Amino acid sequence: MNRFIKIPLVLAIVTFLTSALLMVSEDLTHEKIAEQKKMLLLQSLKQLIPAELHDNDLIADAQTIHHPELLGHRKPQTLYIGKINNKISVLAIPATTPKGYSGDIDIMVGIKTNGEITVVKILEQHETPGLGDLIIANKSDWIQQFSNQSLHLTNLKNWKVERDGGVFDQISGATISPRAVTEAIKQTLLYHNGFMQNIGEET
């Protein structure tokens, strides 16, 4: 066969076969992946909104929100609301920051009505292993410093990493990822303030 026909033909056949492999793999895994993500999220939710702080069905009462400017959302996200006796007790607020070292970092912050943080969870990140990824809880305890923090304890002006004149530890040799996360947490606190004010005005 003429090689000008053979070569493109072979490339086309192999591309077709490898694409088929990927399609089949995607088809076999996407439900399981979604399930795993959901399970991880439910586990995280247990810490974001502890059992003693809510008596409602978190999934049923969840709301869809979309705030590209304030919370960096790229698509609509789910806001989980914990209630006791039908009064809001904790919000679990999703936020995205584009300022990570390698693309977006997705976090979720649990905040009680009094503005105090329960925990911060890193949902997705692609930071450098050993440097930026020390922001996740099972790699270092950096993220724990935000638990029980609030804008009453640390005002807006100081809500930064130490390197920038704030009060929060950074990670030495990797300031970019902690800086991004610290700022995203601040944004969720501001959102929380606005949310609670709106509720106050409505009732």
Next chain:
Amino acid sequence: MSGFIRKRLIDDNAALVQLLGLCPLLAVSNSVVNALGLAIATVFTLTLTNALVALIKPLLSKEIRISLFVLIIASVVTALEMFMNAYFHELYLVLGIFIPLIVTNCIIMARAEAFASKNSLWLSIKDGFFTGLGFALVLITIGAIREILGNGSLFNQAHLLFGDLGHSLHVKLFDNYQGFLIAILPPGAFFVLAVLVAIKNKISKN
């Protein structure tokens, strides 16, 4: 041990003798669990890509063989990434960027070009498996040495691989160990690799 296997595990070991695939070898060997996770993924990939390359052997021609290898290797790794994401989700999150980076492990390209494109399916599968195993053993050894020196522990975070069973695998070797920091930093990887290469050379000479 047959000569075929011995060659791939020891005499021509991809990591210690050919010094291939150093990027993952040095980067992910800071703990046994990380090393083991990547080692298993690499053995899988190498076996599978070798098999696929051997299967399309009649189609290969000189001009496009490299493009075809890249296409196959990238697809296999992407598929593997999806399966790890689905079935070993937490380990997937820990290994992160190093799973897609298996694509750049030149051992895989080297075996496709030097072996699988010229040999039968069964031999290629065996070659992939044992070359991968040789690489994996070195990766895990370096991981163990670095974790012991750096943290004074072994199998830290083993639950990511073995589930709840893993918690009992974790051993602290010394109480009150201060940690020899450089062992878990990148230079430590070079030092440990150098020592292993030296030992291997010494043994081969005798």
